Amino acid sequence: MNGSIAKAYLKNYIISTDTLYLDFFKDKVKEAYELGAIPGELTESFCEMGRVGKRFRGALMVLAFELFRNDKDSSDIIPTSLLMELLHAGLLIQDDIMDNDPIRRGFQTLHTKFEQRGRELEVKASPKLFGTSVAMCIADAGFYWSWEVLMKSSFSAESKVAAANILNHYLVRLIHGQALDVAITGAKDLSEKDILNVIWTKSGEYTTLLPMLLGASLAGITDENKLAVITEYAKCLGWAFQIQDDILGMFGEQEEMGKPVGSDLREGKNTLLILHLSKRATPEQLTFMKEKLGNPDITQTDVEAMKQILKDSGAYEYVLNLGWSYVEQGKTLIPKLTTDARLQELLESFLVLMMERTK
């Protein structure tokens, strides 16, 4: 089994949601321009950036719905699942402000783009603050739109409220995780628990667990045992995703990633690679790591040297194996979730895809 079935599922999801996505924004762009040029431009930029994602989160919401839908039609879940993509795009805009990143998904980040726009418009505020401020505004709109999609969906009011309560719970955890991430970036003497906690709450949890619980909830899941199993499965999927994210951040290809390789290193992020390197590095390797981690002036040569150290120390192999162990652990849960052969294959293929993906 490889990731190709999941890849095809994602491709199909992207095709079936793209028109819905663009239709949604047609009205939003129009309404925004009616209020003013800047709201209009911001909405267009959001739409453009939000469109080119992997749409992995939305697809997982649909997949979880399919697992538990019984005889329900799945035509309602597809438009509704776009809420995950709107939410994700809003969060990325905020994340880019906080990390001061210039590039996202191959585009200029929104705060950078509108910093330039502010310079053109000769705004009163500093162009930097202007870019940050208007990017903050449109990120908020992303959250409100994701709510709108859920609330205007064709599910029953009870289902919407149940899903909304799940959404709120995980969004508050996510945003605390995000604050924690900013706080511990570059901090010394962090425990493994702190680091894992941040990675999970700020990213892994909302990437897999949140959409799967939303999909399951909208499908009307009531079986507590199955809910526990889908939670475990989503955790395995989320950790595999997160591990590969850390790996791609150092070992990926810039063109595929749509952002500079090595930026985690430059920003001093506490990735799993860095955590395990610090456990097994020689004193010389450790000195090099501490010198480069969070150093904004590191060169491509430094990144290459760091990659070598990660490999030589065994940290890379350890983390890679850890990722695959989550894939294996996840596989054991599948028979408890469904007896449908197609869905079983899909669930397995998604696990593998997490570690196979190159972007």
Add this chain to the structure above:
Amino acid sequence: MNGSIAKAYLKNYIISTDTLYLDFFKDKVKEAYELGAIPGELTESFCEMGRVGKRFRGALMVLAFELFRNDKDSSDIIPTSLLMELLHAGLLIQDDIMDNDPIRRGFQTLHTKFEQRGRELEVKASPKLFGTSVAMCIADAGFYWSWEVLMKSSFSAESKVAAANILNHYLVRLIHGQALDVAITGAKDLSEKDILNVIWTKSGEYTTLLPMLLGASLAGITDENKLAVITEYAKCLGWAFQIQDDILGMFGEQEEMGKPVGSDLREGKNTLLILHLSKRATPEQLTFMKEKLGNPDITQTDVEAMKQILKDSGAYEYVLNLGWSYVEQGKTLIPKLTTDARLQELLESFLVLMMERTK
């Protein structure tokens, strides 16, 4: 009729919601500290700042509910109305980042407070970016909490969804208005329409119209005519509020306001006072205004001189009268809303309070 009945209503609302507010945050603070020290501190700071507001928006939500509740118990609306206060606190945190304001409600603004905290913690990011980032996070939490309050309230699922759709609609408009405000601050040759548009969408609308529509919706209003009248009433109330806001921003007392008087001038905000001054100022007054508007170095003497110019030119009196004209216009709508003498008095007193208030 003066504002005292409304003032007493607000005081009573504050008393009856304060324990609810603190209880809500008891759990939130605990959960946040479980994730980490910074999320915990942020939640405490949010709670502290959010607690000392006028709670005007929450009270208006209750008032509108009372107008249309028929025989419904109003015990559900009081805890639910806190959503407006949570939302408002989140928006203030964002607004303070965008305006780079140091003081709010007598407290250090959150991004300023955590900039200092970042310095103490020797965070890797610049303390300024750290403060901004974690303040952004907790502002988001404020939005999610406001959703939580609505979704976990004891209203029917249908009522929650209907209220949620109103909330979304106005929040998107608000955030576009906020972006527009940042964009036009200090811009030249603005039309009166642009300025009024910004003031209304970014502030007036969500201060009065949003909470009143939420309260009316949760009360189950169905009468389209009454909905149109409450909308008109809320507009009068909102414009009176906004006009007094602009007046207090220049003529208020710093201790009452909890923020520096003259900051609108320093930031170059397009207030109604400035708009009407630009229409009736002498060439000398206009030169002075242009020199000082948006000048970060203006002194207290400049602020005093500006106040004199606003009075001499007639702009102050014009805007003041405009505010009172909204009060009068609003009064004419009251008999169409209710025949209950107590509620009629309250509605009138609220209009007057908007212009009488000193903070």
